[in-house]
Amino acid sequence: MSTATSYVEPEPVADAYDRGVARSLTLRYVIASTAIFLVSGLLGALLRQSQADIYKIDDNAWYAVMTAHGLGAFVGWAAFAVMGFSFWVLSEVGFPMGSLGAALARLAFWLMVVGVAGVVVTTLVFGFGGSWVFLYPLPFESAGQWGDGVTGVFSASVLLVGLSIVVWCVAILVIVAGPGLRSESTSRVNRVLAAMGLGIIFRRRFKTERPVPYPVIPLTVIAIDMIIATLPLAGLLIVMIIQSFAPGVSVDALLAKNVLWWFGHPVVYLLLFPAVAVYYLLVPRFAGRKLVSGDIIAVGWTIAVIANVTVWAHHMYLDYPNGTQAAINTAMEPLTFSLTIVSALSLYSLFFTIYRSNWVWNAASTALFLGLVSWLLSGLSGVINATIAFDTFVHNTLWVVGHFHHMALMNIGIVIFGAIYAFLPALIGRPLYSDRLGLWHVWLTFFAGTAVSVVWLIQGLDGAPRRFSELPGQYDATNAASIPLVAVLGLAQLLFVWNIYKTIRGDTTAARRRELMQGVARPRLTSASLQGFAMVATLVAMAGLGLAGWAISNAGADDSQDSYVPIAAEAPADATPAQLGEQVYINAGCGSCHALAAAGTDGIVGPSLDELAPEAERVTEVVTNGLNEMPAFGNQLSDEEIAALTAYVSESAAP
């Protein structure tokens, strides 16, 4: 085949009616997920500013918002949006939805909407703050913050979300096994395997009249994997629903964690693989040539379909109470590496499709290009996470938070924006209101979002823990650095909202009207020099904003050394027992549960010592032997320490 021939779009076999069904269904997913995006994005900003101590929210409110933000942004926005775009991608490459596919797509939509609504209500109204991974048995051990009934409703809501995913998977498999592939086999299994990429490797065994379109492959792979991944989690959720009213039922914590990540890893790829399908469809379109790829990419996808459901334990590298779990974890490292091959091959294909092409620089294509940049950079930090020796440090630090915001927001999220800019005109039959506004949105989102992620990566390498509603003082300055960046990221989304609002209304910009009426072409924003200047200027601006936040916080800080556990002043030689007792109180971590004004602690789990004002004997007794939830410290603290602690608490507790 000559390389100079221009690219020809595949002929859709779907009729106009089927295209209309796909159009309205996709639009429905896009509108609902965008609404969830705006809410969960705001929740994210609320969390970050509270950590930076601007407007502080209560601890459990923070963790409940964290749970809503995580599930909302990850599943309610990103997964939901790419699930919707998948139907349009398949329609674009000529796969009719059919009545069954459309019915399943409608069912998946409503299951997701009801499930996400349940998550929002149980977290934001009823205070469920078990985090979006709701690590068993934490949902049943809330330390008095929410009841088992709330956990039951939360579990049922997540179960609906899981069912939505399974129904979507079936819908995708029904569509790819339909007439769109023009397979010569009547076997549905043969057709699905062909669509999974085997049709490219084994052309005789999986015969199709047309070559398997590349965007179909990642969709088929994830549809197969998410069914395998979700069913065990559904089982765990059902047990949790039963446990919410039958407390005798329980599951081993380690087993539950394996089941959770059996789902929790592939669900990451529920975001990535449909986003890859969008790349495979749109990048060749904007480059004006076919995807630069051979058979080898199908090999990558065949590895992925297996590796994706066999790498769950890389989230458990630091759980190894026995040799079996350690062996599973060790095996997960090479398997995880093999899963990165499909990303490496896809990035090669997509970047070289763009390389020296007549790439059109508009809002949509810029979003896709910047998404590829983030995919590459955040993929590299993912390889760090996948390496056990490195994970021993970064595990559960803010590095991980930096990595997945970089990947989910700046790769998948920005692809969603690109897909909206690219597809919305066709979906609603009106041109995009302003491509220039879209460009501003995409560039600002890219730079601010990347900068926000980089701050987390830096904090993580400094050892900052993730999921802390309040970080110790040594992270104040870096927290403050991210605030102006979060503000820019949030404000940039207003450009997006305005653009979409005006597009749906069918409005036209003044510049566009002048162009149409007077024939005066508007200068393009996309020359190499202008783009280069904008990149450097934005980089400098972001660095400046971050440094400004850092400097303001740093200027207000005193010189004393911050640490997780405050360092008590050196006790004088003639220190009273009460003075020594304060050191014991702080070093043993009594303040994590108890409020005591004299020590400046405000723990809420145990009784307030100020209100209780216990007698000396009572303090000695409870500290030594424990009481209810409080463990005994008799073996941990010496008799002298307990005596000092007794003196301190009984003297300083003020009712």
Added chain:
Amino acid sequence: MNPTAFAITVIYSVACVVALIAILLIWRSTHGRGERPGDGVDTEKLAHGEKAWFAIVVAALGALLLATLPFIPYGDTAAAEGQQQVSVEGFQFGWTIEPSTITAATATRFTVTATKVTHGFAVYNDDNVMLFQIQAIPGHTSHIVHTFDEPGRYQVVCLEFCGVGHHRMLSTFTVEPV
């Protein structure tokens, strides 16, 4: 800085710089001056090059695997002669650490578990540098062996989300000179 964190900083920074240079070259290649740069590009050859790229990626990942496998923490954590034994139990929201005084320069074997929910047992020195971490799982005991070179106060931080008091779940222990 923790040596692992330092290694990550160097490796990730270098990888990002190389990646960004490649991206800038691809970005620049789409901006032709006048002529259509897309004409005359042998895309078949580029597609063929993907096989070489596949080999490069596999080799690089293999090298990373071989280079880092010796550092996985799943080595011998069985009890041995001359070790100090420290038992650690996480509860909502604190730690019992027995004994809470440890001798420096002696191998210390931590036996780590939790009462109700999973916690993360992470040890930081007084300069806030994380030394090691391991998950504390209810119903299971894990072991980790570490030798403290420096005497002083060490901080214990919970690194697995465990509920409303997670960020307050802090404690200390003391390492005394030999």
